[in-house]
Amino acid sequence: MEAPGLSLEVFLQFKLTDRIYLLSLRDIDQVIDVPGIYELPGAHSNILGLINYNSKIVPVVSINTRLHLRGTAVTKKSKVLIVTYKNELVGILVDEIIKSIALDADRIKELKTQNQSFSSSFLELENIL
Numbered sequence: 001m002e003a004p005g006l007s008l009e010v011f012l013q014f015k016l017t018d019r020i021y022l023l024s025l026r027d028i029d030q031v032i033d034v035p036g037i038y039e040l041p042g043a044h045s046n047i048l049g050l051i052n053y054n055s056k057i058v059p060v061v062s063i064n065t066r067l068h069l070r071g072t073a074v075t076k077k078s079k080v081l082i083v084t085y086k087n088e089l090v091g092i093l094v095d096e097i098i099k100s101i102a103l104d105a106d107r108i109k110e111l112k113t114q115n116q117s118f119s120s121s122f123l124e125l126e127n128i129l
Helices: 105-114
Strands: 007-017 019-024 030-034 046-052 056-061 079-085 087-094 094-103 120-123
Touching: 007 079, 007 087, 007 105, 030 094, 046 087
Parallel strands: 019 120, 056 087
Antiparallel strands: 007 019, 007 094, 030 079, 046 056, 079 087
């Protein structure tokens, strides 16, 4: 139960290569296992291909290059985060889901500005897609 005056936001903590990131759960429509990805010849290097998600064709992207990380292979732990970006569904490939974590607004501000010993980096859709 939330304390009076305490505003909590829930984040999904996930791994890309050897780094841990957070994305707000309100930005994520669903987390799915990696389905068959159909390659798009000539597509930008961060577009891995297309998937069929609930009878809709959805592009799947790798944000590794955007975050200056090396690419990784799909494993049993890999997942696709389905997000809505600019009114379109997009899949984001991640290496592993770690957990969800609830943080209050003050703690989020503190972690974002001071970047203390907190092991996760905050991501915002506008900055990664």
